[in-house]
Amino acid sequence: MNKRKFGIALSTVLITGTLLAACGKSDDTTNETTNGGEKEQFTVAMVTDIGGVDDKSFNQSSWEGLVNFGKENGLEKGKNGYDYLQSKSDADYTTNLNTLVRQDFDLVYAIGFLMPAAVEEIATQQRDAKFAIVDAEVDLPNVASILFKEHEAGFLAGIAAAKTTKTNHIGFIGGMEIPVVERFEVGFIAGVKAANPGAKVDVQYAGAFDKAEIGNTIASKMYSSGADVIFHAAGGTGSGLFKEANDRKAKNPDQDFWVIGVDRDQADMGPDVVLTSALKRVDVAVKDLSTKTKDGQFPGGEIKLYGLAEDGVGLAPINEKAASKADIDASVQEWIEKIKSGDVKVPETQEELKAFSPK
């Protein structure tokens, strides 16, 4: 019987150990900066979603923006400069936001479309604190919402794809059917239409951002049915696409299996297959908004849209191995001018896409 009790005790220790280990990280970041004192500097902090500041995606990009802002203004990481708290689960958002507000940060960012409810709750309670949310909208006077014109980045990706395809068959893999991804999709289709009206775009959603095997199968289907360029806006599901493209390229080096990455320059995922990437410069937006707030121009209650004109979105350099690189570059540049000058308005929704005619 003693053995049995010991066994239960052992499992309990295992579980508590794991749970405590999971809590460990956020403790370091809060505890290391306990030097109090009067502060005169502008301070800024962010709450990540479950991805963490090195997720190679928007959390990381936001953090880079904060770091750049800090460097430019001579701030140090910590309570008197810039800092972050990582969320381990959806339940951490409100707690983390509250913690940062209580540490007197002048501006607190919430990163990601999962957080508007948490921001709304805390911002209603802490009316004097300033918040900003990335990739979502919160309509409160002390919250600024940062949104991106993903459709403009998608549009440029569409131009590049349309200029590259030889089969006139292009693929799009989406993660989940949420507005952010749909803007990429709509812009992409519009871009293809603008540069090569004869090309067909095959759209498929995986229903998840973390299922590489689904991305793999969709990619396999698209390449097998004749697509030679595939654009993904699917996070981790996209890894399957890169894998499939790399495998096919290794087996048939003479054929084209291009991939267009998303959010950051994903060229490292496959030097032979990544054509370019539709960039979303969260870092630019975060830095810009921090600077504005520091100068006393906090856009509370507003939605700040970052598009091509604000350098908030863009297109990564085209792969040197693409046969028509010069042609693509020229044409992308031409459309950038048109969009920036306002001659062309890239559609944002399916309805606008139907009415869209590139001239």
Add this chain to the structure above:
Amino acid sequence: MSLMEILLIIIPSTLLWAAPLIFTGLGGNFSERAGVVNIGLEGLMVIGAFTAIVFNLQFDSVLGDATPWVALLAAMVAGAIFSILHAVASITFRADQTVSGVAINLLSIGLALFLVKLIYGKGQTDIIQKSFSKIDIPILSDIPVIGDLFFSNTYYTSYVAIFVAIIVWVIMFKTPFGLRLRAVGEHPMAADTMGINVTRMRYIAVILSGALGGIGGGVYAQAISSDFGHATISGQGFMALAALIFGKWNPLGVMGAALFFGFAQSLSIIGKSLPFLENIPSVYLLIAPYVLTILALTGFIGRADAPKASGVPYIKGKR
């Protein structure tokens, strides 16, 4: 799309999906047949995937094209070692096997991510350069029709998985070791009376399950995701557990179930391009694999009886 074109997409992707599930499900098979519930398969896959990727990244310059296979061995060893935790807790100390399995799941993902941070200073690894890649099986792929369907554009690991499933079936049902293993899981006291060391058999079974779970994770990481992060293994271990039950604790059944899951999953993705399915809203196609599984579980396989002593710690001399 013609039927041939559809099959040319569905069959390779079914095989690709099924491979990690087959390995891991076979691991669960060993453990449960010996009377130890192993809900920690997911965690063992995580350890396998982590080890395979780290090993691959470290040694690819030395080992060249053999890297993924050697990394798979490393994943196997790591899985086996990690499963000893489960064995010690649930066999020697007779802890609740489900609780111990859950602990394995929580511990492994935490540990793996912690180590990734420690080694690479970021939340996920780089992608590996030497992964399992698409091949045409020599000779067999030259057979007309069948060669194109089953032996082209696929991965060696899928065939190894099917081969291992057959070997496991032989071991479990045709060898003295297999008989003892099943005896220990059905009626440990009777086995003990006949002079079989129940504790030893159960240890071997759990370690084997760790080894195969590690391979399953290693295959997934090196054939499908090609890097390791927090979302690399997300539910495949539980799918393998479902395949085990669906397959009625029989190695060949597990293999069939895993292939069925892979097939249903591929079909749900290809479905959108099939002429007779294209008008169905995509949400129905996405849930189809799960609906099919439930239907199959409730309607077609009949009673699925677990080994009698599964989940019950053996206490010598206790009736």
